[in-house]
Amino acid sequence: MNTLILTSLEQGLIFSVLAMGVIMTYKILDMADLSVEGTFPLGAFVFAKFALAGFNPIISTGLAFVFGSLAGLMTALLFVKLKIRPLLSGILTMTMLYSFNLRLNGRANIPLFNYKSIYGDVPTLLLLAIIIISIKILLDMFLKTEIGYLLIATGDNEVLVKSLGKSTNTYKILGLMLSNGLVGFSGALMAQYQGFVDITMGSSIIVIALASIIIGDSIKRSSNKIKLTTRAIFGAISYRLIGGFAIDLGLSPSDLKAVSALIVIVFISYNNFSSPFINSLKKKGGKSDVRSKKYVEEF
Numbered sequence: 001m002n003t004l005i006l007t008s009l010e011q012g013l014i015f016s017v018l019a020m021g022v023i024m025t026y027k028i029l030d031m032a033d034l035s036v037e038g039t040f041p042l043g044a045f046v047f048a049k050f051a052l053a054g055f056n057p058i059i060s061t062g063l064a065f066v067f068g069s070l071a072g073l074m075t076a077l078l079f080v081k082l083k084i085r086p087l088l089s090g091i092l093t094m095t096m097l098y099s100f101n102l103r104l105n106g107r108a109n110i111p112l113f114n115y116k117s118i119y120g121d122v123p124t125l126l127l128l129a130i131i132i133i134s135i136k137i138l139l140d141m142f143l144k145t146e147i148g149y150l151l152i153a154t155g156d157n158e159v160l161v162k163s164l165g166k167s168t169n170t171y172k173i174l175g176l177m178l179s180n181g182l183v184g185f186s187g188a189l190m191a192q193y194q195g196f197v198d199i200t201m202g203s204s205i206i207v208i209a210l211a212s213i214i215i216g217d218s219i220k221r222s223s224n225k226i227k228l229t230t231r232a233i234f235g236a237i238s239y240r241l242i243g244g245f246a247i248d249l250g251l252s253p254s255d256l257k258a259v260s261a262l263i264v265i266v267f268i269s270y271n272n273f274s275s276p277f278i279n280s281l282k283k284k285g286g287k288s289d290v291r292s293k294k295y296v297e298e299f
Helices: 002-028 036-052 057-080 086-105 124-143 146-156 158-163 168-194 205-221 228-248 253-274 276-284 288-298
Strands: 109-111 196-198
Touching: 002 036, 002 124, 002 146, 002 168, 002 205, 002 228, 036 057, 036 086, 036 109, 036 168, 036 196, 036 205, 057 086, 057 168, 124 146, 124 168, 124 228, 146 158, 146 168, 158 168, 168 196, 205 228, 205 253, 228 253
Parallel strands: none
Antiparallel strands: 109 196
């Protein structure tokens, strides 16, 4: 049981990077980006490519972030320049990345047990905690800068950003690049953790990210001062613990996708029927004022 909890905590921390990445699009820019299902394995395959070539694992992990950002740029260009809807842009990018990932190493499955990873001799949980806390602090600091505030405002009120003489497209591109960069980074961390890369590891990864975000949002009822990034970390860890307990109770690992969907349904229903935000929204009959106040309080 202790091993199960430890494994769930470690995987939860890895998925918290994924959740913080998806926050940039789902919560801040208010758009659906399915390209993460291709970006997550992209980060893993990029790490494998450079690890097999003898690169330092830290450099290989950093390159996973870079390639993930480039994938986000591709989605952004489809959306911004070619005027393709965000959802379809993400699907097209995800589809192209599937072929790219296979081409990158020429195989659908790559073992990494005999190659160095960033974990080394340091306890995995400790190292992951340091990485995740560092990413959270940097992301919080970024969101408090002028660029960060304009990124938030772009998702909240594009007219306001345009009235300031700023291009909303610039911030959409930035948000998608940062989001997919973090997702790719998470994929590289997972590849090193599990010791192999597989082409299917991105399947339904968006559900895991959304489940983590939605679970994290459930604690907003107790305090609006808890940041989005903190809630994402809490939600990802909680999600993995719930999945771990489900397996401990006798469920097959193949049932976890159904469990993930049920978790999302339960917590969405919980938030919809009990959140003060929903109640105030119904009373005011609109959402723009509420959204603006929400971002002011959080950031």
